[in-house]
Amino acid sequence: MARKLIFPAAAVTVAAALILGMLYGAELVFDPHRRLPVNARIDGVRYTWGHRVENNGYGFRERDFTSPKPSGVYRVMVLGDSFTWGAGLAVEERYTAIAEALLNEASxxxxxxxxxxxxxxxxxxxxEERDVLRDYKDLVRPDLIVVGFCINDPQPRETN
Known part of the structure; x- marks a missing residue:
């Protein structure tokens, strides 16, 4: 009885392994950046968890903005650490992008x-967030300033 089950069990195991291997290979073909290191640089392009990182002319991971601020625009300046920056997230997944979309939708x-x-x-x-505020508040002219604060933020960089 056990001998009759060996071949079907082996066939199912081999078939499952082949299917899983093909699925993994297809994933790499259709999403080649999925297996990038957490923070990668490939051909001069930076990635965070497979999401492309592009900075504006001021060096921030944000779109370019006009200065002075146009009339009719309520501008929010958000300061923070890597949670605000969006580690591991696409630009549109960050809480700042979601907040902007919801505010504009509601109004x-x-x-x-x-x-x-x-x-x-x-x-x-x-x-460092304080320094960014000092350096850019006159350029940005925000109506509101928000600080994304995490428990380790007050520490100097050397102890983070």
Whole structure:
């Protein structure tokens, strides 16, 4: 009885292994960046968990913005560390992009167009966020400043 089951069991095991191997191979073909290291640089392009990282002219992972701020725009400047920066996320998945979309959707006939600008920095303590605010607040002219704060933010970089 056991001998009769050996061949079917082996065939099922081999078939399952082949199917899993083909699925893994297809995943690499259709999503080649999935297996990138957490923070990678390939051909001069940076990635975070497979999501392309592009910076604006000021060096932040944010779209370019106009200065001075156009009339009718309510501008929010968001400071923070890697959670704000969006480690592991596509730009549209970050909480700043989601907040901007929700604000504009809720006020589609409102007085303002909302711009939520992300000035997050990877591994940044609060002192660096303060420096970003000092350096860019006059250029950005925000109506509101938000600080994304995490428990390890007050520490100097050396102890993070």
């Amino acid at each position: 589609h006939r409102g007085r303002f167009e909302f711009e939520v600008l992300n000035f997050g920095l990877r591994a940044a303590p609060t002192t």
